[in-house]
Amino acid sequence: MTTINVETSNLQALATGLPQPVVGILPAGTTADVTVFTSAVQTINAVLIADAAANTPGNTALPPPNNFRFFDETVSVGGSVPGDAFKGAASVPGITGQFIDLTPDVLGIAALTPNQFLKSDTGNDTLSVVGGRNILSGGSGGNLFIGGVATVTSVNGTPTVQPSVDTFVSSATGAAAASAIINFHSGDDAAMLGVNAAYTFKFLDTAFGLELDAIPPATGGNAAAIVLQGYSTADIGTRLSFGISVAGDGTNYLFVHGN
Numbered sequence: 001m002t003t004i005n006v007e008t009s010n011l012q013a014l015a016t017g018l019p020q021p022v023v024g025i026l027p028a029g030t031t032a033d034v035t036v037f038t039s040a041v042q043t044i045n046a047v048l049i050a051d052a053a054a055n056t057p058g059n060t061a062l063p064p065p066n067n068f069r070f071f072d073e074t075v076s077v078g079g080s081v082p083g084d085a086f087k088g089a090a091s092v093p094g095i096t097g098q099f100i101d102l103t104p105d106v107l108g109i110a111a112l113t114p115n116q117f118l119k120s121d122t123g124n125d126t127l128s129v130v131g132g133r134n135i136l137s138g139g140s141g142g143n144l145f146i147g148g149v150a151t152v153t154s155v156n157g158t159p160t161v162q163p164s165v166d167t168f169v170s171s172a173t174g175a176a177a178a179s180a181i182i183n184f185h186s187g188d189d190a191a192m193l194g195v196n197a198a199y200t201f202k203f204l205d206t207a208f209g210l211e212l213d214a215i216p217p218a219t220g221g222n223a224a225a226i227v228l229q230g231y232s233t234a235d236i237g238t239r240l241s242f243g244i245s246v247a248g249d250g251t252n253y254l255f256v257h258g259n
Helices: 034-054
Strands: 006-010 023-025 068-072 077-081 097-100 107-111 116-119 126-128 133-137 141-146 151-155 158-162 165-171 177-182 189-193 200-205 209-215 224-229 240-246 252-258
Touching: 034 116, 034 133, 034 165, 034 189, 034 240, 034 252, 068 097, 097 107, 107 116, 126 133, 141 165, 165 177, 177 189, 189 224, 209 252, 224 252
Parallel strands: 097 116, 107 126, 116 133, 126 141, 133 165, 141 177, 165 189, 177 224
Antiparallel strands: 006 023, 023 240, 068 077, 068 107, 151 158, 189 252, 200 209, 209 224, 240 252
């Protein structure tokens, strides 16, 4: 097991562009890339605003075709639906539809088309997307997130690559939470709400990938973990950047950015 110490200096002091106070989780003796941290925090804060907006009353149902498939494992009920128009587009443009199910049941929610918002709550849920710009938002418990992959289309023989850019959100604000993420790419971000710089952080190489355990202090908090398939401790500070920040509503969060 490799333990990475948290930088005690506030990265806000290094540049004026950071939107919120940020603490970097960095290998001892390394220097943070302020540009990377700025981009990650700006993206995640916008996503959290969009997440809140999506979960407000008054939905507009989308016409066919179906954009989402769901299955509730607890009650063995499932189906496919078009979903609703995304209500967080003012903060995160490019996403068109949303599907929200806040039951504590064990859920599987899959986007069938690109550019979607998926949200579940406290169950051990699986959320997956296919490409484009997406937000996958789970609550506490164990969440399996499957990100999208880049797609290639050809017009008159000229290939065009459409990247997949995803943001993954879980929450340890009310209970312990763990997120396992497949297809975490450069440009992606993940956030674990409820984690602050008072936590102890430990990185571990596992058969699945890089695991970051966030251990709460004696003063309180809930345990949290993020596991990234295909990464290792050698990627910390190079392919991956880790830090702590705070949202506009005062919620602390742990984040990881794919460089």
